[in-house]
Amino acid sequence: xxxxxxxxxxxxxxxxxxxxxxxxxxxxxxxxxxxxxxxxxxxxxxxxxxxxxxxxxxxxxxxxxxxxxxxxxxxxxxxxxxxxxxxxxxxxxxxxxxxxxxxxxxxxxxxxxxxxxxxxxxxxxxxxxxxxxxxxxxxxxxxxxxxxxxxxxxxxxxxxxxxxxxxxxxxxxxxxxxxxxxx
Numbered sequence: 109x110x111x112x113x114x115x116x117x118x119x120x121x122x123x124x125x126x127x128x129x130x131x132x133x134x135x136x137x138x139x140x141x142x143x144x145x146x147x148x149x150x151x152x153x154x155x156x157x158x159x160x161x162x163x164x165x166x167x168x169x170x171x172x173x174x175x176x177x178x179x180x181x182x183x184x185x186x187x188x189x190x191x192x193x194x195x196x197x198x199x200x201x202x203x204x205x206x207x208x209x210x211x212x213x214x215x216x217x218x219x220x221x222x223x224x225x226x227x228x229x230x231x232x233x234x235x236x237x238x239x240x241x242x243x244x245x246x247x248x249x250x251x252x253x254x255x256x257x258x259x260x261x262x263x264x265x266x267x268x269x270x271x272x273x274x275x276x277x278x279x280x281x282x283x284x285x286x287x288x289x290x291x
Contacts, residue, residue: 181255187281188250188288196286199279206271209290218269224248225288240266253284 200209206217213220219232229244229252230237241264246252252263257280260269274280 179258181251181258184254184258184277184280185250185284187277188254188284191278191281191285193282193285193289195279196282196284199274199283200286203271203283206269211290221287222290224290225250225253225284238264238266238268240264241268250284250288253287254280257283 203209203218203221208214208216208220209222210220211222213222215232215235219235219237226247226249228247230242244264248256256263257274259273260267260271274283
């Protein structure tokens with residue numbers, strides 16, 4: 109048997125499958141119920157719509173959940189003393205793609221973080237900080253670190269840091285506790 113005969117056999121099998129699938133599709137389309145006017149049948153579930161009081165911002169209705177409280181960096185900074193630096197070290201692994209934590213470590217995409225706690229913002233020699241971070245001024249105290257690591261772009265609009273931030277208060281406290289050990 110040569111390759112030409114194998115091609116004929118494969119072609120015949122594919123043609124048979126095409127005829128079977130094509131004819132069943134045509135039959136399904138031809139026998140489908142008409143919903144009139146070209147309207148399509150709604151598939152899925154209808155989600156509940158908010159009532160007028162919720163849409164207007166009136167949350168006086170009993171049983172409604174209160175709006176989440178705004179993030180408070182000072183409160184989270186107060187948790188740092190009791191936080192776990194060991195858990196923070198595990199969380200810091202996310203940071204090692206862009207930062208080093210070793211003493212005398214090299215700058216990567218971001219500056220080295222040895223001694224960052226208490227250091228002036230934008231003060232690592234040889235690193236090209238954004239103008240927004242240089243203009244922020246001040247030192248990296250616990251509250252500033254918490255606020256920055258929660259949402260970097262919200263704390264310093266125009267920062268080069270692309271990390272989205274840590275959302276859990278416990279994670280923020282743990283990572284700042286770990287950064288405080290890098291001295």
